[in-house]
Amino acid sequence: MSTLPSNPLWIFFTVLCTFLVAAKSSTVGVSYISRFLEIQDKERAPSSVQLTAAYGVLNRLFPSHSSSFEFKIIPKEHCGGELCFKISNHPSFRYNGYPEILISGTTGVELAAGLHWYLKYWCGAHISWMKTGGAQLASVPKAGSLPQVQHAGVEIRRPVPWSYYQNAVTSSYTFAWWDWERWEKEIDWMALQGINLPLAFTGQEAIWQKVFQKFNISTSSLDDFFGGPAFLAWSRMANLHGWGGPLPQSWLDQQLLMQKKILARMYQLGMTPVLPAFSGNVPAALKRVFPSAKITHLGNWFTVHGDPRWCCTYLLDATDPLFIEIGKAFVKQQVNEYGRSSHIYNCDTFDENTPPIDDPEYISSLGAAIFRGMQSGDSDAVWLMQGWLFSYDPFWRPPQMKALLHSVPVGKMIVLDLFAEAKPIWSSSEQFYGVPYIWCMLHNFAGNIEMYGVLDAVGSGPVEARRSENSTMVGVGMSMEGIEQNPVVYDLMSEMAFQHEIVDVKKWVDLYAKRRYGRYVQSLQDAWTILYGTLYNCTDGSQDKNRDVIVAFPDVDPYSIAIPQVTISRRYQDNRIRFLSRTVREELTDSFSKPHLWYSTSEVIEALELFLSSGDEVPETSIYRYDLIDLTRQALAKYANQLFLKVIESYQLADLPAVAHFSQEFLGLVEDMDILLGCHDGFLLGPWLESAKRLAQDEEQERQFEWNARTQITMWFDNTQEEASLLRDYGNKYWSGLLRDYYGPRAAIYFKFLIESLEKGDGFRLQHWRREWIKLTNDWQSSRNIFPVKSTGNALNVSRWLYKKYLEDPSFHDV
Numbered sequence: 141m142s143t144l145p146s147n148p149l150w151i152f153f154t155v156l157c158t159f160l161v162a163a164k165s166s167t168v169g170v171s172y173i174s175r176f177l178e179i180q181d182k183e184r185a186p187s188s189v190q191l192t193a194a195y196g197v198l199n200r201l202f203p204s205h206s207s208s209f210e211f212k213i214i215p216k217e218h219c220g221g222e223l224c225f226k227i228s229n230h231p232s233f234r235y236n237g238y239p240e241i242l243i244s245g246t247t248g249v250e251l252a253a254g255l256h257w258y259l260k261y262w263c264g265a266h267i268s269w270m271k272t273g274g275a276q277l278a279s280v281p282k283a284g285s286l287p288q289v290q291h292a293g294v295e296i297r298r299p300v301p302w303s304y305y306q307n308a309v310t311s312s313y314t315f316a317w318w319d320w321e322r323w324e325k326e327i328d329w330m331a332l333q334g335i336n337l338p339l340a341f342t343g344q345e346a347i348w349q350k351v352f353q354k355f356n357i358s359t360s361s362l363d364d365f366f367g368g369p370a371f372l373a374w375s376r377m378a379n380l381h382g383w384g385g386p387l388p389q390s391w392l393d394q395q396l397l398m399q400k401k402i403l404a405r406m407y408q409l410g411m412t413p414v415l416p417a418f419s420g421n422v423p424a425a426l427k428r429v430f431p432s433a434k435i436t437h438l439g440n441w442f443t444v445h446g447d448p449r450w451c452c453t454y455l456l457d458a459t460d461p462l463f464i465e466i467g468k469a470f471v472k473q474q475v476n477e478y479g480r481s482s483h484i485y486n487c488d489t490f491d492e493n494t495p496p497i498d499d500p501e502y503i504s505s506l507g508a509a510i511f512r513g514m515q516s517g518d519s520d521a522v523w524l525m526q527g528w529l530f531s532y533d534p535f536w537r538p539p540q541m542k543a544l545l546h547s548v549p550v551g552k553m554i555v556l557d558l559f560a561e562a563k564p565i566w567s568s569s570e571q572f573y574g575v576p577y578i579w580c581m582l583h584n585f586a587g588n589i590e591m592y593g594v595l596d597a598v599g600s601g602p603v604e605a606r607r608s609e610n611s612t613m614v615g616v617g618m619s620m621e622g623i624e625q626n627p628v629v630y631d632l633m634s635e636m637a638f639q640h641e642i643v644d645v646k647k648w649v650d651l652y653a654k655r656r657y658g659r660y661v662q663s664l665q666d667a668w669t670i671l672y673g674t675l676y677n678c679t680d681g682s683q684d685k686n687r688d689v690i691v692a693f694p695d696v697d698p699y700s701i702a703i704p705q706v707t708i709s710r711r712y713q714d715n716r717i718r719f720l721s722r723t724v725r726e727e728l729t730d731s732f733s734k735p736h737l738w739y740s741t742s743e744v745i746e747a748l749e750l751f752l753s754s755g756d757e758v759p760e761t762s763i764y765r766y767d768l769i770d771l772t773r774q775a776l777a778k779y780a781n782q783l784f785l786k787v788i789e790s791y792q793l794a795d796l797p798a799v800a801h802f803s804q805e806f807l808g809l810v811e812d813m814d815i816l817l818g819c820h821d822g823f824l825l826g827p828w829l830e831s832a833k834r835l836a837q838d839e840e841q842e843r844q845f846e847w848n849a850r851t852q853i854t855m856w857f858d859n860t861q862e863e864a865s866l867l868r869d870y871g872n873k874y875w876s877g878l879l880r881d882y883y884g885p886r887a888a889i890y891f892k893f894l895i896e897s898l899e900k901g902d903g904f905r906l907q908h909w910r911r912e913w914i915k916l917t918n919d920w921q922s923s924r925n926i927f928p929v930k931s932t933g934n935a936l937n938v939s940r941w942l943y944k945k946y947l948e949d950p951s952f953h954d955v
Contacts, residue, residue, distance in 0.1 A: 169576035169612030190248035193408035225254030228293030247410030252331035268627035271822035273763030303637035304617030312373035317831035333634035340413035343399030365423035370848035417485035467513020500543035507547025587622020588686035599643035667750035674739035691872035803891035817876035825877030826927035
């Protein structure tokens, strides 16, 4: 083992030699938005404000080195008309008391990104979310001894102007319970990653309250319109109404104040926050106030029996004159409330809401009206739209796509190619038929915890898209549904905002391993080589919604599950079973949602062995503990999937002792994994629940908010005694407390009915299982038991114990 070199310029030349920035990289799309970019530059915060904000990021990240850096805002003309940052040795460093490194940039974001770049590639540092281990700054030399850059300095330009961040549902899956302390850390993280185009959706319900009052809708009429605090994303998208509510007035006021703080900091750093626009989603009361308005009652979105208390929202037709009036009022109210706007607004009227007819002229009229609603409130408005609808809804054939995309002037609409790393739309739509777009990595669904990625596509896709003929690409982005997982994926993706050439991902990952742990450890390097080729090399194009049996337990008759036609040893063999190979896995039927498996489990276990062997060489840091726990969890989760199949196989063979044995092993594994996850703060249920309760003003709100938090991660909507909602386990989490208190007891109920079925010699009582499972869920959602907010236990010792208990014997890996 050795530490990083004290002057690691070799890193820059051997890995980052691809950063040739002399040539401009503008695309056709950038020329379409040139006027809008000029407006952004003109209205950006004064240089002094951006400098203060950038120094604030530095002081919070690295206070011991706050005097080692000087920041300077420079005009774009110093960078060939592009956004850029420059890193150079401070000209006065040879004098005592002067900074060592000068970072110049066109905005506050560029200054923060330049700081991160220097720490990353000259000091071997690493920065990630606190829940995923936080920052590794131990490799940075002490103040006064920082590495010097080459004499001429370094200049890094953006190949395209924007780096986008967030998904419409991230606000609920991740941000729902954040206070200002957490938001400030996130905005710092955004700036350090170079993000300059973030969504800013917090607090919009308070704006809507004021807008609808102008249209004679009372405050009480909105109680049935807004969703609860954990479900606002879906009430905003007209998927549901009222579920989890009503929202207390204190929540509305509190979130509006939070939004003002968020926007102020984003503007101070030179970001371009994206505000919401009117999509047509209206409260039921509007139909009574305006009976002649063209308002459609939408269909059921996953509720049980279309319960009208939550189901079937109302959508105002964009061609109705009232649409433009409301759209204008909403934009103006935001500008009045916040004091300014960056003129870019997100609107997704057709996300999971298909237009009633497919006539292109009608669709074009809808798009034009939606945009007029924005433009009437802000003459410089630009419409930002998710392109998700084009990937999943067959309604959107080329004529319909063109009609919507061409319904506004060129340069006034920007599309997010939301899932470009796996299912890009740009390449099959003639670059969105000439409309500017942002290449986005979706990656994560619902904040599920799964080690997964498509690193090669991330390292090449944005460059290939930008270089393509007549490219209309204007940015890169991260559009995940939930954050605080897989830090390697987001480290690389954020870097693509500055990459001009395709990345050699193997070299990049080698360097990542050194940076993440602050030193070179051969076993960790070897482990990451394996992880890069397995977990982070998914090429099947599947959406990685985690459907592992533990967190998404099958609700099916056990006889409907087909067991792979291979010989599986019937012997218990030290209470373990053999893993099934990918090819065998794929023989399962569609009777339940099959867990996603795209790699060799034996190779991942080999990587885990390398991690465990390095445990005595690496300091017991939060970063190492997080990665070790996550990798152990990943291996055990896939083992549990196969263990469940062994239970089912034994049941189908009427082998009662085997069913009892393997059921107990499964339940014991769940308990053991809960202990493992309890060894790191990033895998705890407690913080999610406690952060919800902290935002409450009284006991009633505390109960409501905690119920919201518990319900989002388990089963949505009401249910009958024997019929569960289809929206169950979508937001599942591998969190300590959740496994022991909910997932384990749920599995135990199913196994109980398996055993009773064999004991009595009759069929599996599916309805009885459902009744007890649904009751367990309802009771758990309403319970108030407390869970730890701080981790306990030694991650290395627990991981070694579980490896020996479940994974050590090589005969139990891939067949």
